[in-house]
Amino acid sequence: MVFLRKYLESCGCEPDLIALIRLISRQMDPIRKAFLDNQMYEHSLNASGELQAQMDTWADDHLIRVVGESGLVRELASEEQEKIIRFENSRCEYAMVMDPLDGSSLISTDLAVGTIVGIFENGGVLQPGSKLKAAFYTLFGPLTVLVVSVGKGVQSFAWDPETEHYLLLKDSFSVPEGTQYGTGGVRNEWLAPHVKVIDYFDQKGFKIRYSGSFVADCHQLLVYGGIYTYPGSEKKPNGKLRILFEANPLGYIITQAGGRITDGKQNILDIQPEKPHQRTPIYIGSKGIIEKIEEIYSLS
Numbered sequence: 664m665v666f667l668r669k670y671l672e673s674c675g676c677e678p679d680l681i682a683l684i685r686l687i688s689r690q691m692d693p694i695r696k697a698f699l700d701n702q703m704y705e706h707s708l709n710a711s712g713e714l715q716a717q718m719d720t721w722a723d724d725h726l727i728r729v730v731g732e733s734g735l736v737r738e739l740a741s742e743e744q745e746k747i748i749r750f751e752n753s754r755c756e757y758a759m760v761m762d763p764l765d766g767s768s769l770i771s772t773d774l775a776v777g778t779i780v781g782i783f784e785n786g787g788v789l790q791p792g793s794k795l796k797a798a799f800y801t802l803f804g805p806l807t808v809l810v811v812s813v814g815k816g817v818q819s820f821a822w823d824p825e826t827e828h829y830l831l832l833k834d835s836f837s838v839p840e841g842t843q844y845g846t847g848g849v850r851n852e853w854l855a856p857h858v859k860v861i862d863y864f865d866q867k868g869f870k871i872r873y874s875g876s877f878v879a880d881c882h883q884l885l886v887y888g889g890i891y892t893y894p895g896s897e898k899k900p901n902g903k904l905r906i907l908f909e910a911n912p913l914g915y916i917i918t919q920a921g922g923r924i925t926d927g928k929q930n931i932l933d934i935q936p937e938k939p940h941q942r943t944p945i946y947i948g949s950k951g952i953i954e955k956i957e958e959i960y961s962l963s
């Protein structure tokens with residue numbers, strides 16, 4: 664049986680990085696338990712102007728408190744917080760970005776949601792995703808799964824509630840080319856290049872799969888390949904998803920599994936973010952299909 668800590672040690676990770684990844688991943692048990700008492704949607708809006716679920720704020724408050732008390736993180740940026748949080752008393756320089764609960768509009772439908780985390784070694788949170796030291800997400804599906812990359816491929820672990828350990832499920836992922844896609848947005852608001860991309864998928868006979876939870880839709884890319892996209896539109900040229908909290912950690916993981924991420928023109932992991940809540944159009948998934956998408960964009 665391979666445990667998360669042993670695995671991270673075998674990758675040569677620093678003890679403080681292992682402590683941080685374990686600390687956050689162990690909060691999934693309390694977060695999962697909190698769902699029952701926090702099913703409502705609040706009347707407040709988050710930093711991106713979206714309606715918050717009670718669980719968004721519960722998970723955010725909980726993780727900020729745990730991270731703050733750990734002394735492991737200097738800077739933290741959360742999707743639910745407008746400003747970057749600095750922990751002056753931290754003994755480490757790690758900078759962490761997180762979406763405490765991605766896909767939270769699905770809580771009331773009991774579809775899969777999860778937590779997304781990216782960790783930089785130092786230098787704050789406003790850095791390109793290519794500089795990440797580690798990224799992971801958890802997914803509350805039939806299993807509570809943790810998918811992690813510390814720059815040595817991608818591994819998945821499952822939480823065992825009996826022993827209270829994460830056990831290795833799969834120690835290597837390679838995104839296949841795949842023949843499925845999921846797209847966000849509203850069809851009659853799509854921009855011309857995105858319409859061409861979707862036409863290409865349809866001509867190729869691709870199947871549609873889109874749940875409305877980025878973390879869940881990306882997780883299936885690791886298994887089946889294909890593409891998840893949330894494009895820009897006339898009204899929102901930069902789309903909906905954020906570079907820091909969503910695109911970069913998942914882009915880092917999918918890239919580590921041999922896939923790619925692009926905004927249509929460039930690798931999102933190369934973008935220097937200027938502000939925490941900067942958004943970007945996203946195409947993420949199989950390498951060959953992303954190359955085709957960039958070709959369609961370059962000809963548009």
Ligand code: AHM
Pocket residue numbers: 713742762764765766767768847848875876877878893903
């Ligand atoms: P969230 O972080 O507030 O949950 O918002 C991001 C979510 C993604 O998980 C998902 O892919 C997308 O928004 C769904 O948006 P839509 O409902 O417009 O399809």
Ligand code: MG
Pocket residue numbers: 742762764765766877909
């Ligand atoms: Mg999100």
